[in-house]
Amino acid sequence: MIDFFTAPLGYEFMQRALIAGLAVSAVCAVIGVFVVQRGLAFLGDGLAHACFGGIALGLYLGASVEDALWIAIPFTAAIAIGIGFVLRRTQLRGDVATGVFFSFSFALGVLLLSLRTAHDRQVDVESILFGSILAVTPKVLTVVLVVAAAALLTTIAMWSRLAYAIFDPELAAISGVPVAILEYLLLAQTAVVIVVSVKTVGVVLVSSFVVIPAASARLLGHTLAGATALALLIGTLGASVGLILSYHLDAPSGATIILVHCACFAIALLINRLRR
Amino acid sequence: MTDDIHPPAGVQSLERRRAATSLEQTRPDPSLGRVLDVDHVSITIRGRQIVEDVSFWIPKGEFVCLCGPNGAGKSTLLKAIMGLLPVSQGSIQIGGEGVAAGHHKVGYVPQRKAFDRDFPARAVDLIVAALRRKWPAKVTPEERERARKVLAKMGGERLLDRPLAGLSGGETQRVFLARAMITDPSLIILDEPTAGVDAKGRAELLELMKDISRSDELAAILVTHNLAVVGHTAERIVYLEAGKLLCWGLPHELLGQQSLTAIAFQARDHAASSIPDEE
Numbered sequence: 123m124i125d126f127f128t129a130p131l132g133y134e135f136m137q138r139a140l141i142a143g144l145a146v147s148a149v150c151a152v153i154g155v156f157v158v159q160r161g162l163a164f165l166g167d168g169l170a171h172a173c174f175g176g177i178a179l180g181l182y183l184g185a186s187v188e189d190a191l192w193i194a195i196p197f198t199a200a201i202a203i204g205i206g207f208v209l210r211r212t213q214l215r216g217d218v219a220t221g222v223f224f225s226f227s228f229a230l231g232v233l234l235l236s237l238r239t240a241h242d243r244q245v246d247v248e249s250i251l252f253g254s255i256l257a258v259t260p261k262v263l264t265v266v267l268v269v270a271a272a273a274l275l276t277t278i279a280m281w282s283r284l285a286y287a288i289f290d291p292e293l294a295a296i297s298g299v300p301v302a303i304l305e306y307l308l309l310a311q312t313a314v315v316i317v318v319s320v321k322t323v324g325v326v327l328v329s330s331f332v333v334i335p336a337a338s339a340r341l342l343g344h345t346l347a348g349a350t351a352l353a354l355l356i357g358t359l360g361a362s363v364g365l366i367l368s369y370h371l372d373a374p375s376g377a378t379i380i381l382v383h384c385a386c387f388a389i390a391l392l393i394n395r396l397r398r
Numbered sequence: 399m400t401d402d403i404h405p406p407a408g409v410q411s412l413e414r415r416r417a418a419t420s421l422e423q424t425r426p427d428p429s430l431g432r433v434l435d436v437d438h439v440s441i442t443i444r445g446r447q448i449v450e451d452v453s454f455w456i457p458k459g460e461f462v463c464l465c466g467p468n469g470a471g472k473s474t475l476l477k478a479i480m481g482l483l484p485v486s487q488g489s490i491q492i493g494g495e496g497v498a499a500g501h502h503k504v505g506y507v508p509q510r511k512a513f514d515r516d517f518p519a520r521a522v523d524l525i526v527a528a529l530r531r532k533w534p535a536k537v538t539p540e541e542r543e544r545a546r547k548v549l550a551k552m553g554g555e556r557l558l559d560r561p562l563a564g565l566s567g568g569e570t571q572r573v574f575l576a577r578a579m580i581t582d583p584s585l586i587i588l589d590e591p592t593a594g595v596d597a598k599g600r601a602e603l604l605e606l607m608k609d610i611s612r613s614d615e616l617a618a619i620l621v622t623h624n625l626a627v628v629g630h631t632a633e634r635i636v637y638l639e640a641g642k643l644l645c646w647g648l649p650h651e652l653l654g655q656q657s658l659t660a661i662a663f664q665a666r667d668h669a670a671s672s673i674p675d676e677e
Binding site: 159281282286289295296298299340344345347348349 | 506
């Protein structure tokens with residue numbers, strides 16, 4: 123039985139994949155608690171597609187897929203802040219604001235990729251869309267770990283004030299919480315985490331890492347701190363089990379991890395129903 | 399509807415202003431210490447003047463009902479008192495300090511509870527959040543005991559560990575009242591606290607507000623459209639209309655037969671417009 127879990131880890135690429143999966147799932151789950159609670163579940167999806175636009179911009183400017191990350195990060199963060207600005211200054215709902223920016227960025231990405239000539243570097247669009255956690259290089263793993271650690275530390279540092287701001291912005295503002303700054307910070311941080319996560323799990327699947335563990339935890343947690351801890355547990359457990367399962371089933375890793383997360387959600391839903 | 403203190407649509411503001419000036423309006427004793435001093439305050443938002451040259455003050459322990467029709471500038475004025483909006487002219491002092499320094503002496507019970515009903519939180523978390531000025535990851539035994547005591551005073555001790563999502567309108571208001579009271583404020587602002595509460599809950603909240611009204615220490619501003627609530631609680635009434643102070647006096651001066659509101663009610667009987675019971 124132990125071999126079932128340890129045998130795949132005999133390979134270096136599986137070790138890197140596990141470390142990257144744990145880092146991405148942990149940080150996405152913790153941020154996801156606030157994103158879901160703020161009613162912005164669609165944000166992860168929107169920013170992932172905005173990231174596609176950023177990567178395409180980088181490729182158009184001559185960067186490699188790996189280096190295009192450094193253009194995608196500020197591009198996606200700017201899109202996130204734009205979504206925040208529209209949310210604060212208009213009566214539009216989060217999904218509408220996200221939808222507009224998502225469409226713009228994705229369309230821009232497709233347009234920029236189509237403008238590339240036959241002499242430009244070949245790009246595997248499928249790897250951008252669906253990710254390649256098993257192909258994570260030591261360099262990418264370092265970036266993932268640094269960004270995940272920085273994002274986790276920042277989130278822990280602002281947890282109490284951010285939680286109050288998400289609960290009721292007006293009451294938090296009266297208590298001196300800088301609500302607008304925290305909201306923009308959450309959006310920008312989510313953008314950075316999404317871009318880095320896209321390198322491992324792809325544009326299409328990354329939002330599931332943000333939404334599913336947080337949504338499952340919300341069904342089970344009685345307090346926000348409890349829900350955060352549960353989201354962290356579900357996210358990392360799903361990533362580990364999903365990765366090992368994908369090895370034995372010879373199935374795509376990202377998709378298997380998300381299916382395990384979905385199974386956790388189904389169990390959380392069942393427990394929630396039984397409690398009522 | 400009959401308890402509504404809205405002046406009717408169709409009654410000319412000038413007529414009410416004339417009626418208001420003819421009323422006797424007794425101000426608080428100037429020798430008393432001021433918990434809140436609103437001094438010639440004007441507030442302009444995006445070029446539109448919402449509050450114009452409003453002055454009144456509240457001594458320690460006085461229960462004031464802030465009344466006026468929708469759009470009178472009540473909520474805008476409250477936001478300025480709580481430091482959420484800047485004043486364009488005049489000044490607001492809380493306990494002798496400016497809003498930035500003094501707003502922690504104010505407890506606030508909002509009208510619309512903006513929180514997501516599915517937010518995973520218990521009553522004790524919300525109350526302790528007001529104490530800490532940030533959301534608690536873990537409540538200490540001392541904080542819990544303090545929250546329990548203040549919630550017990552509001553008649554809601556049993557609600558301490560209940561999820562906010564499962565509370566009724568009246569129970570939610572008790573928790574928000576406890577939240578506002580836990581910091582031992584010198585001024586509490588109650589913005590339409592009976593809105594969205596059933597009849598039984600309203601009666602219980604009214605008793606709680608009467609208790610606050612009897613306090614010699616705690617001053618209060620109650621925003622309400624409900625004449626019955628005003629009659630039961632007000633020690634003084636401040637009436638705003640179109641951003642201006644229309645009258646500021648004792649309840650019997652403003653709520654009597656020949657008063658401003660009586661004139662307004664008579665006129666309303668002839669007005670075709672329908673006015674909602676709560677804002």
